[in-house]
Amino acid sequence: MPRSPLWWARGDRAGLAVLISSALAAAGCRERAPVERAPGIAIDSAGVEVVTSDPRNSNVYCTLGEEPILSVGTLEGADPYMFYLVRGTARLSDGSIAVMDNGSGEIRVFDPAGRHLRSMGGKGEGPGEFRIGRFIWVLPGDTLWVGDYRPWRYHVYTSTGAFSRTVSMDPSYLNRSLGGGVLANGVSVNVRNQFQPQEENFRLPEPLFVEAHAADGTVIGELARLEGRRFGQWEGTGGILWTLFDPIPVVDARGTAIAIATAREPEVRILDEEFRLRRIVRWLDPDRGVTGAHVQAYREDLIERRGGRGSENWRRFDDDMTSDRRPVADVFPTVEYVRLGRDGRLWVYPYRKPREGADWWVFGPDGDFQCRLDHPAGVTIYEVAADYLLGVHTDELGVERVVMFELRLPVDPGPADGG
Numbered sequence: 001m002p003r004s005p006l007w008w009a010r011g012d013r014a015g016l017a018v019l020i021s022s023a024l025a026a027a028g029c030r031e032r033a034p035v036e037r038a039p040g041i042a043i044d045s046a047g048v049e050v051v052t053s054d055p056r057n058s059n060v061y062c063t064l065g066e067e068p069i070l071s072v073g074t075l076e077g078a079d080p081y082m083f084y085l086v087r088g089t090a091r092l093s094d095g096s097i098a099v100m101d102n103g104s105g106e107i108r109v110f111d112p113a114g115r116h117l118r119s120m121g122g123k124g125e126g127p128g129e130f131r132i133g134r135f136i137w138v139l140p141g142d143t144l145w146v147g148d149y150r151p152w153r154y155h156v157y158t159s160t161g162a163f164s165r166t167v168s169m170d171p172s173y174l175n176r177s178l179g180g181g182v183l184a185n186g187v188s189v190n191v192r193n194q195f196q197p198q199e200e201n202f203r204l205p206e207p208l209f210v211e212a213h214a215a216d217g218t219v220i221g222e223l224a225r226l227e228g229r230r231f232g233q234w235e236g237t238g239g240i241l242w243t244l245f246d247p248i249p250v251v252d253a254r255g256t257a258i259a260i261a262t263a264r265e266p267e268v269r270i271l272d273e274e275f276r277l278r279r280i281v282r283w284l285d286p287d288r289g290v291t292g293a294h295v296q297a298y299r300e301d302l303i304e305r306r307g308g309r310g311s312e313n314w315r316r317f318d319d320d321m322t323s324d325r326r327p328v329a330d331v332f333p334t335v336e337y338v339r340l341g342r343d344g345r346l347w348v349y350p351y352r353k354p355r356e357g358a359d360w361w362v363f364g365p366d367g368d369f370q371c372r373l374d375h376p377a378g379v380t381i382y383e384v385a386a387d388y389l390l391g392v393h394t395d396e397l398g399v400e401r402v403v404m405f406e407l408r409l410p411v412d413p414g415p416a417d418g419g
Contacts, residue, residue, distance in 0.1 A: 038211050041221035045277040051367030052282045055350075062362055062371040064389060065406035070097065071393075072114040073401030080108050080116040083400040086392045088135040089382045091342075091404075092142045092159070097390070099402050100146055105130040107146060109161065110402075120161045121146070128155050128163030135382075137182040137254065145188075149176040153217070154188065167217040178208065181253035181340075183273050186215030189253035193228065201232030202243055202327045210251055210260070212275070223275065224260060234325055238316040244298065244326055245290055247333035254340040261348070263333040268346060270367070281346055281367040288331040295328055297354035343386040345370070362409070371410050379403065 074081045084103025091097055095112035105123035110116055122129050134147040142159035145167075152173035156164040173192055180189035194207045205227035212220040229246040233239070247263035258271040266285035272278050299322040306313045320326065332351050336358075339347040344365035352358040360373040375381075376389070383390040389405045 038209070038219045038222040041212065041223050041275060043223070043271070043275055043277055048277050048280060049367065050280045050282055051363075052284070053363075053369035054284045055361040055369050055372060056284070058369065058372060060371045060410050062373040062410065063408045064373070064376060065408070068393075068403040068405050069388070070112070070114055070404035071401050072097070072099075072110050072403075073399060075397065075399045078116070079104075080119060083392075083402070086400050086402065087133055088146070089390055089392065089402050090136040090138045090144075091383060091385070091388070091390060092138060094142075097402060097404070098136055098138070098144055100133045100136050102130070102133045105133060107133075107136070107144065107157065107161075118161045120157055120163065121155065127166065128157070130155070132176070134176060135181070139182065139186065140184055145182045147176065150174060152176050152190065154182065167213075167215070169213055170218045179249075179251035180210070180258075183253055183258075184255050185273055187220070187273070188213045188215075188217075189223070189251065189258055191226075191251055201234070202230045203232075205230055205246075208249065223258075223271075226260075226262065227264075230327070232327075233320075237320045239320070241320055241326060243329055244295065245329040245332055247329075248336075250335055250338040252338050252340045255342065255344070257340050257344065259338050259340050259346060261335045261338050263335050263351070266334045268335075268338055268348060270346070279367050281348075281363050283348075283361070283369070285334055285350075288334070290329055290332055294332075294354050301354060339381065339384055341384040341386070345384070345386075347384055349375070376405065 072081060073083050076082070083099070083101050085101070086099060087102045088100035089097060096117060097110045099108045099110070101108055105121055106119045107121045108116060108119045120128065121133070125131070130148045132149050134149070137145045139145060143164070144157040145154045146157070148155055152169055152175065154167040156167060158164055167188070169190060173190065177190035178193060179191040182188045190211050190213060192209045192211060194209070206229060208226035208228045209222055210224040210226060211222050214220055226249045229242040229248060231240050231242050233241060249263045250261045252259045256273040259268050260271070261268045267280050267282040269277060270279040270281065302318065302322055303309060306318055308314070332353055334351060335348055336351050337349040341347060346363040346367070348361045348363065350358050350361065360375060362370045362373060364370050376391070378395065379391045379393045381389060381391040384407065386409075387407050389407050391403060393401045393403045395401075
Protein backbone atom coordinates (compact mmCIF):
# COMPACT_ATOMS: atom_id res chain seq x y z
CA MET A 1 0.00 0.00 0.00
CA PRO A 2 1.57 3.31 -1.00
CA ARG A 3 1.87 6.05 1.56
CA SER A 4 1.32 9.61 0.74
CA PRO A 5 4.30 10.96 0.46
CA LEU A 6 2.87 12.92 -2.35
CA TRP A 7 0.03 22.44 -6.49
CA TRP A 8 0.43 29.74 -10.85
CA ALA A 9 0.33 32.47 -13.81
CA ARG A 10 0.46 36.12 -14.43
CA GLY A 11 -2.67 38.19 -14.75
CA ASP A 12 -1.64 39.38 -18.19
CA ARG A 13 -1.87 35.84 -19.63
CA ALA A 14 -4.89 35.74 -21.92
CA GLY A 15 -7.30 32.84 -21.73
CA LEU A 16 -10.20 31.24 -20.01
CA ALA A 17 -10.47 31.02 -16.24
CA VAL A 18 -10.31 27.46 -15.03
CA LEU A 19 -11.93 26.59 -11.73
CA ILE A 20 -11.20 23.07 -10.57
CA SER A 21 -12.88 21.33 -7.66
CA SER A 22 -10.84 19.66 -4.88
CA ALA A 23 -9.16 19.63 -1.44
CA LEU A 24 -6.61 17.92 0.65
CA ALA A 25 -7.00 18.85 4.30
CA ALA A 26 -6.26 17.38 7.66
CA ALA A 27 -8.74 18.24 10.40
CA GLY A 28 -6.06 19.25 12.86
CA CYS A 29 -4.02 21.63 10.67
CA ARG A 30 -6.34 23.94 8.80
CA GLU A 31 -5.76 27.65 8.26
CA ARG A 32 -8.02 29.53 10.66
CA ALA A 33 -6.73 33.07 10.28
CA PRO A 34 -8.19 35.20 7.47
CA VAL A 35 -5.92 35.17 4.42
CA GLU A 36 -5.80 37.85 1.77
CA ARG A 37 -7.16 36.44 -1.47
CA ALA A 38 -4.73 36.29 -4.35
CA PRO A 39 -5.84 37.70 -7.71
CA GLY A 40 -7.33 35.18 -10.09
CA ILE A 41 -5.18 33.94 -12.94
CA ALA A 42 -6.42 33.62 -16.50
CA ILE A 43 -5.61 30.17 -17.86
CA ASP A 44 -5.13 29.91 -21.61
CA SER A 45 -6.98 26.76 -22.73
CA ALA A 46 -6.70 27.30 -26.48
CA GLY A 47 -5.86 24.10 -28.33
CA VAL A 48 -6.29 21.84 -25.32
CA GLU A 49 -6.01 18.15 -26.16
CA VAL A 50 -8.12 15.46 -24.46
CA VAL A 51 -6.62 11.96 -24.44
CA THR A 52 -8.86 9.13 -23.21
CA SER A 53 -7.79 5.56 -22.42
CA ASP A 54 -8.91 2.48 -20.50
CA PRO A 55 -6.09 1.45 -18.11
CA ARG A 56 -8.28 -0.86 -16.01
CA ASN A 57 -8.67 -3.23 -18.94
CA SER A 58 -5.03 -3.18 -20.01
CA ASN A 59 -2.65 -6.08 -19.38
CA VAL A 60 0.48 -4.10 -20.30
CA TYR A 61 2.79 -3.78 -17.31
CA CYS A 62 5.97 -1.94 -16.44
CA THR A 63 8.32 -3.83 -14.13
CA LEU A 64 10.95 -3.06 -11.52
CA GLY A 65 14.24 -4.84 -10.94
CA GLU A 66 13.99 -7.63 -8.38
CA GLU A 67 16.52 -5.93 -6.10
CA PRO A 68 17.21 -2.23 -5.62
CA ILE A 69 20.21 -0.82 -7.47
CA LEU A 70 20.77 1.46 -4.47
CA SER A 71 19.90 0.91 -0.81
CA VAL A 72 21.02 3.30 1.94
CA GLY A 73 19.97 2.95 5.57
CA THR A 74 20.64 0.72 8.54
CA LEU A 75 19.25 -0.26 11.94
CA GLU A 76 22.57 0.44 13.63
CA GLY A 77 25.62 2.26 12.33
CA ALA A 78 27.04 5.69 11.62
CA ASP A 79 24.60 8.55 12.11
CA PRO A 80 24.34 9.60 8.42
CA TYR A 81 23.07 6.12 7.53
CA MET A 82 20.38 5.98 10.23
CA PHE A 83 17.13 7.60 9.14
CA TYR A 84 14.03 8.62 11.03
CA LEU A 85 11.02 10.13 9.27
CA VAL A 86 12.44 10.57 5.78
CA ARG A 87 10.20 13.04 4.01
CA GLY A 88 11.76 13.38 0.60
CA THR A 89 14.53 12.20 -1.67
CA ALA A 90 15.71 13.27 -5.13
CA ARG A 91 18.47 12.47 -7.61
CA LEU A 92 21.07 15.00 -8.72
CA SER A 93 22.64 15.21 -12.18
CA ASP A 94 25.80 13.29 -11.14
CA GLY A 95 23.70 10.39 -9.83
CA SER A 96 24.03 11.30 -6.16
CA ILE A 97 20.93 11.20 -3.96
CA ALA A 98 19.67 13.95 -1.63
CA VAL A 99 17.58 12.82 1.35
CA MET A 100 15.42 14.95 3.69
CA ASP A 101 15.67 13.23 7.10
CA ASN A 102 13.12 15.02 9.22
CA GLY A 103 14.24 13.31 12.44
CA SER A 104 17.56 15.15 12.34
CA GLY A 105 16.41 18.03 10.19
CA GLU A 106 19.30 17.29 7.86
CA ILE A 107 19.58 17.01 4.10
CA ARG A 108 22.04 14.18 3.51
CA VAL A 109 23.69 13.59 0.15
CA PHE A 110 25.01 10.17 -0.90
CA ASP A 111 27.03 9.21 -3.96
CA PRO A 112 25.69 6.65 -6.49
CA ALA A 113 27.30 3.85 -4.47
CA GLY A 114 25.51 4.94 -1.29
CA ARG A 115 28.49 6.59 0.47
CA HIS A 116 27.72 9.69 2.54
CA LEU A 117 29.12 12.85 0.99
CA ARG A 118 27.78 15.76 3.03
CA SER A 119 24.96 17.00 5.24
CA MET A 120 23.37 20.40 5.58
CA GLY A 121 20.56 21.99 7.53
CA GLY A 122 19.68 20.60 10.94
CA LYS A 123 16.94 21.22 13.49
CA GLY A 124 16.51 24.81 14.57
CA GLU A 125 15.26 28.29 13.77
CA GLY A 126 18.38 29.68 12.10
CA PRO A 127 19.12 30.22 8.40
CA GLY A 128 18.79 26.96 6.51
CA GLU A 129 17.60 25.06 9.59
CA PHE A 130 14.35 23.11 9.67
CA ARG A 131 11.34 23.00 11.92
CA ILE A 132 9.56 20.29 9.91
CA GLY A 133 11.27 19.44 6.64
CA ARG A 134 9.20 18.08 3.77
CA PHE A 135 10.06 17.16 0.16
CA ILE A 136 12.94 18.07 -2.15
CA TRP A 137 12.93 19.53 -5.63
CA VAL A 138 16.05 19.60 -7.84
CA LEU A 139 16.20 22.58 -10.20
CA PRO A 140 18.66 23.22 -13.06
CA GLY A 141 22.25 23.37 -11.84
CA ASP A 142 21.36 20.94 -9.02
CA THR A 143 19.94 23.73 -6.90
CA LEU A 144 17.91 22.13 -4.08
CA TRP A 145 14.61 23.57 -2.89
CA VAL A 146 13.45 21.92 0.36
CA GLY A 147 10.12 22.61 2.04
CA ASP A 148 9.85 23.59 5.73
CA TYR A 149 7.04 24.67 8.08
CA ARG A 150 5.50 26.24 10.22
CA PRO A 151 5.03 28.61 8.47
CA TRP A 152 5.51 27.10 5.01
CA ARG A 153 8.67 28.17 3.22
CA TYR A 154 11.54 26.81 1.12
CA HIS A 155 15.23 26.63 1.99
CA VAL A 156 17.46 26.83 -1.07
CA TYR A 157 20.91 25.22 -1.30
CA THR A 158 23.58 25.27 -4.00
CA SER A 159 24.88 22.15 -5.72
CA THR A 160 27.80 22.06 -3.27
CA GLY A 161 25.49 22.09 -0.24
CA ALA A 162 25.90 25.74 0.72
CA PHE A 163 22.80 27.46 2.07
CA SER A 164 21.65 30.16 -0.35
CA ARG A 165 18.42 31.71 0.95
CA THR A 166 14.97 31.13 2.43
CA VAL A 167 11.90 31.75 0.27
CA SER A 168 8.85 32.59 2.41
CA MET A 169 5.31 32.77 1.11
CA ASP A 170 3.82 36.25 0.87
CA PRO A 171 1.11 36.29 2.20
CA SER A 172 2.37 33.62 4.60
CA TYR A 173 1.02 30.09 4.95
CA LEU A 174 0.37 29.11 8.57
CA ASN A 175 0.83 25.43 7.76
CA ARG A 176 2.46 23.42 5.01
CA SER A 177 1.35 23.55 1.42
CA LEU A 178 -1.11 20.73 0.70
CA GLY A 179 0.40 19.89 -2.66
CA GLY A 180 2.27 21.30 -5.60
CA GLY A 181 6.00 21.74 -6.02
CA VAL A 182 8.69 23.91 -7.59
CA LEU A 183 9.05 24.38 -11.34
CA ALA A 184 12.38 24.59 -13.14
CA ASN A 185 12.03 28.39 -13.40
CA GLY A 186 11.77 28.77 -9.61
CA VAL A 187 8.03 29.40 -9.53
CA SER A 188 6.43 27.39 -6.74
CA VAL A 189 2.92 26.02 -6.79
CA ASN A 190 1.33 25.89 -3.35
CA VAL A 191 -2.05 24.80 -1.99
CA ARG A 192 -3.78 26.50 0.93
CA ASN A 193 -7.00 25.49 2.66
CA GLN A 194 -9.44 27.59 4.64
CA PHE A 195 -11.23 26.91 7.88
CA GLN A 196 -14.90 26.03 7.44
CA PRO A 197 -17.39 27.09 10.17
CA GLN A 198 -18.66 23.99 11.97
CA GLU A 199 -22.27 25.11 11.82
CA GLU A 200 -22.04 23.94 8.21
CA ASN A 201 -21.61 20.34 9.42
CA PHE A 202 -20.89 18.01 6.49
CA ARG A 203 -22.65 20.37 4.08
CA LEU A 204 -20.01 22.39 2.29
CA PRO A 205 -16.69 21.14 0.90
CA GLU A 206 -13.70 22.83 2.47
CA PRO A 207 -12.26 25.47 0.10
CA LEU A 208 -8.79 24.84 -1.28
CA PHE A 209 -6.78 27.48 -3.16
CA VAL A 210 -4.01 26.68 -5.63
CA GLU A 211 -1.60 29.60 -5.83
CA ALA A 212 1.55 30.43 -7.78
CA HIS A 213 4.44 32.19 -6.10
CA ALA A 214 7.41 33.82 -7.78
CA ALA A 215 10.99 32.76 -7.05
CA ASP A 216 11.13 35.31 -4.21
CA GLY A 217 7.92 33.97 -2.63
CA THR A 218 5.57 36.80 -3.60
CA VAL A 219 2.21 35.59 -4.79
CA ILE A 220 1.58 35.73 -8.53
CA GLY A 221 -2.04 34.71 -8.33
CA GLU A 222 -4.66 32.04 -7.78
CA LEU A 223 -4.70 29.21 -10.30
CA ALA A 224 -7.72 27.30 -9.09
CA ARG A 225 -10.29 27.00 -6.32
CA LEU A 226 -10.86 23.41 -5.36
CA GLU A 227 -13.46 21.63 -3.28
CA GLY A 228 -12.22 19.34 -0.54
CA ARG A 229 -13.77 17.07 2.02
CA ARG A 230 -16.87 17.93 4.03
CA PHE A 231 -16.03 18.17 7.71
CA GLY A 232 -18.30 18.17 10.73
CA GLN A 233 -19.26 16.53 14.00
CA TRP A 234 -22.32 15.65 16.06
CA GLU A 235 -22.98 15.96 19.74
CA GLY A 236 -20.74 13.63 21.68
CA THR A 237 -18.10 13.05 19.00
CA GLY A 238 -14.46 12.87 20.04
CA GLY A 239 -13.33 15.27 17.31
CA ILE A 240 -13.94 16.65 13.84
CA LEU A 241 -14.63 14.02 11.17
CA TRP A 242 -15.02 14.07 7.42
CA THR A 243 -17.53 12.45 5.15
CA LEU A 244 -16.45 8.87 4.45
CA PHE A 245 -15.03 8.42 0.91
CA ASP A 246 -15.05 12.15 0.17
CA PRO A 247 -12.47 13.08 -2.50
CA ILE A 248 -9.11 14.64 -1.69
CA PRO A 249 -7.78 16.45 -4.78
CA VAL A 250 -4.14 16.12 -5.76
CA VAL A 251 -1.75 18.67 -7.28
CA ASP A 252 1.84 18.12 -8.39
CA ALA A 253 4.37 20.43 -10.07
CA ARG A 254 7.79 19.60 -11.48
CA GLY A 255 10.02 20.73 -14.30
CA THR A 256 7.79 22.55 -16.79
CA ALA A 257 4.46 20.91 -15.94
CA ILE A 258 1.66 21.16 -13.39
CA ALA A 259 -0.84 18.34 -12.81
CA ILE A 260 -4.21 18.82 -11.13
CA ALA A 261 -6.66 16.04 -10.29
CA THR A 262 -9.90 17.00 -8.58
CA ALA A 263 -10.45 13.33 -7.59
CA ARG A 264 -14.08 13.93 -8.58
CA GLU A 265 -13.61 13.32 -12.30
CA PRO A 266 -11.53 10.54 -13.90
CA GLU A 267 -8.98 12.92 -15.35
CA VAL A 268 -5.82 14.93 -14.70
CA ARG A 269 -5.31 18.40 -16.14
CA ILE A 270 -1.81 19.26 -17.31
CA LEU A 271 -0.62 22.88 -17.48
CA ASP A 272 2.73 24.15 -18.71
CA GLU A 273 5.06 26.64 -17.01
CA GLU A 274 3.24 29.47 -18.76
CA PHE A 275 0.01 28.31 -17.06
CA ARG A 276 -1.64 27.20 -20.28
CA LEU A 277 -3.89 24.18 -20.13
CA ARG A 278 -2.10 21.84 -22.53
CA ARG A 279 -3.77 18.49 -22.06
CA ILE A 280 -6.49 16.60 -20.22
CA VAL A 281 -5.58 12.98 -19.52
CA ARG A 282 -8.83 11.08 -19.06
CA TRP A 283 -9.72 7.43 -18.43
CA LEU A 284 -12.83 5.27 -18.30
CA ASP A 285 -14.18 4.73 -14.78
CA PRO A 286 -17.81 3.61 -15.03
CA ASP A 287 -18.43 1.95 -11.64
CA ARG A 288 -17.86 4.38 -8.77
CA GLY A 289 -21.04 4.01 -6.72
CA VAL A 290 -20.61 3.45 -2.96
CA THR A 291 -22.68 0.55 -1.60
CA GLY A 292 -23.57 -0.62 1.87
CA ALA A 293 -21.15 -3.51 1.41
CA HIS A 294 -18.31 -1.03 0.85
CA VAL A 295 -19.16 0.85 4.04
CA GLN A 296 -19.39 -2.36 6.06
CA ALA A 297 -16.04 -3.57 4.69
CA TYR A 298 -14.43 -0.25 5.66
CA ARG A 299 -15.74 -0.51 9.22
CA GLU A 300 -14.75 -4.15 9.65
CA ASP A 301 -11.26 -3.52 8.31
CA LEU A 302 -10.72 -0.55 10.64
CA ILE A 303 -11.84 -2.60 13.63
CA GLU A 304 -9.44 -5.39 12.62
CA ARG A 305 -6.50 -2.99 12.19
CA ARG A 306 -7.08 -1.63 15.69
CA GLY A 307 -7.16 -5.12 17.17
CA GLY A 308 -10.89 -5.08 17.88
CA ARG A 309 -13.18 -2.85 19.88
CA GLY A 310 -11.96 -2.54 23.43
CA SER A 311 -8.32 -3.29 22.56
CA GLU A 312 -5.54 -1.05 23.83
CA ASN A 313 -5.31 0.43 20.33
CA TRP A 314 -8.99 1.33 20.13
CA ARG A 315 -9.61 5.06 20.50
CA ARG A 316 -12.69 7.07 21.31
CA PHE A 317 -12.40 8.60 17.86
CA ASP A 318 -12.65 5.14 16.28
CA ASP A 319 -16.20 4.85 17.60
CA ASP A 320 -17.04 7.94 15.56
CA MET A 321 -15.15 6.70 12.50
CA THR A 322 -17.27 3.54 12.40
CA SER A 323 -20.55 5.10 13.56
CA ASP A 324 -23.78 4.78 11.58
CA ARG A 325 -24.14 8.53 12.06
CA ARG A 326 -21.07 9.33 9.98
CA PRO A 327 -22.06 10.64 6.53
CA VAL A 328 -20.97 8.65 3.47
CA ALA A 329 -20.28 9.94 -0.04
CA ASP A 330 -22.43 8.66 -2.90
CA VAL A 331 -19.47 7.89 -5.19
CA PHE A 332 -15.82 7.03 -4.70
CA PRO A 333 -12.99 9.44 -5.55
CA THR A 334 -11.11 8.74 -8.75
CA VAL A 335 -7.49 9.07 -7.60
CA GLU A 336 -5.30 8.87 -4.51
CA TYR A 337 -1.93 10.08 -5.81
CA VAL A 338 -0.51 11.79 -8.87
CA ARG A 339 3.19 12.08 -9.71
CA LEU A 340 4.91 13.93 -12.53
CA GLY A 341 7.99 12.05 -13.67
CA ARG A 342 11.24 13.83 -14.38
CA ASP A 343 10.94 12.51 -17.94
CA GLY A 344 7.55 14.14 -18.51
CA ARG A 345 5.44 11.06 -17.85
CA LEU A 346 2.36 11.18 -15.66
CA TRP A 347 1.83 8.61 -12.91
CA VAL A 348 -1.65 8.06 -11.47
CA TYR A 349 -2.62 5.84 -8.55
CA PRO A 350 -6.41 5.30 -8.67
CA TYR A 351 -8.53 5.28 -5.54
CA ARG A 352 -8.64 1.88 -3.84
CA LYS A 353 -12.09 0.76 -2.81
CA PRO A 354 -12.29 -1.32 0.39
CA ARG A 355 -10.79 -4.79 -0.12
CA GLU A 356 -9.85 -4.05 -3.71
CA GLY A 357 -6.35 -3.65 -5.10
CA ALA A 358 -4.89 -0.97 -7.33
CA ASP A 359 -1.69 -0.29 -9.24
CA TRP A 360 0.02 2.69 -10.79
CA TRP A 361 -0.95 3.84 -14.27
CA VAL A 362 1.78 5.40 -16.38
CA PHE A 363 0.92 7.86 -19.16
CA GLY A 364 3.38 9.22 -21.71
CA PRO A 365 4.21 12.92 -22.18
CA ASP A 366 1.48 13.04 -24.85
CA GLY A 367 -1.11 11.59 -22.49
CA ASP A 368 -1.15 8.13 -24.05
CA PHE A 369 -1.49 5.22 -21.62
CA GLN A 370 1.70 3.16 -21.52
CA CYS A 371 1.57 0.59 -18.72
CA ARG A 372 0.55 -0.42 -15.24
CA LEU A 373 2.97 -0.97 -12.34
CA ASP A 374 2.49 -2.99 -9.18
CA HIS A 375 3.38 -0.79 -6.24
CA PRO A 376 6.57 -2.03 -4.51
CA ALA A 377 5.62 -3.29 -1.05
CA GLY A 378 6.56 -1.02 1.83
CA VAL A 379 7.88 1.75 -0.40
CA THR A 380 6.88 5.40 -0.40
CA ILE A 381 7.61 6.76 -3.89
CA TYR A 382 9.18 10.22 -4.08
CA GLU A 383 10.61 10.41 -7.61
CA VAL A 384 10.25 8.60 -10.92
CA ALA A 385 12.09 9.01 -14.20
CA ALA A 386 12.53 7.18 -17.49
CA ASP A 387 14.57 4.34 -16.03
CA TYR A 388 14.36 4.48 -12.23
CA LEU A 389 12.02 4.74 -9.27
CA LEU A 390 13.29 6.39 -6.06
CA GLY A 391 11.66 6.12 -2.67
CA VAL A 392 11.90 4.97 0.93
CA HIS A 393 11.32 1.41 2.12
CA THR A 394 10.20 0.81 5.71
CA ASP A 395 10.60 -2.73 7.02
CA GLU A 396 8.73 -4.58 9.77
CA LEU A 397 11.11 -3.15 12.40
CA GLY A 398 10.46 0.39 11.23
CA VAL A 399 13.94 0.76 9.67
CA GLU A 400 13.90 3.24 6.79
CA ARG A 401 16.08 2.76 3.73
CA VAL A 402 16.36 4.97 0.68
CA VAL A 403 16.01 2.66 -2.30
CA MET A 404 16.26 3.03 -6.06
CA PHE A 405 14.90 0.44 -8.48
CA GLU A 406 15.52 0.04 -12.18
CA LEU A 407 12.29 0.80 -14.03
CA ARG A 408 11.60 -1.17 -17.19
CA LEU A 409 8.95 0.22 -19.48
CA PRO A 410 7.28 -1.97 -22.11
CA VAL A 411 9.12 -2.12 -25.42
CA ASP A 412 7.15 -0.70 -28.33
CA PRO A 413 7.40 -3.33 -31.11
CA GLY A 414 6.56 -0.73 -33.71
CA PRO A 415 4.20 -1.20 -36.67
CA ALA A 416 3.90 -4.64 -38.21
CA ASP A 417 5.52 -5.20 -41.62
CA GLY A 418 3.15 -4.52 -44.45
CA GLY A 419 4.62 -7.24 -46.69
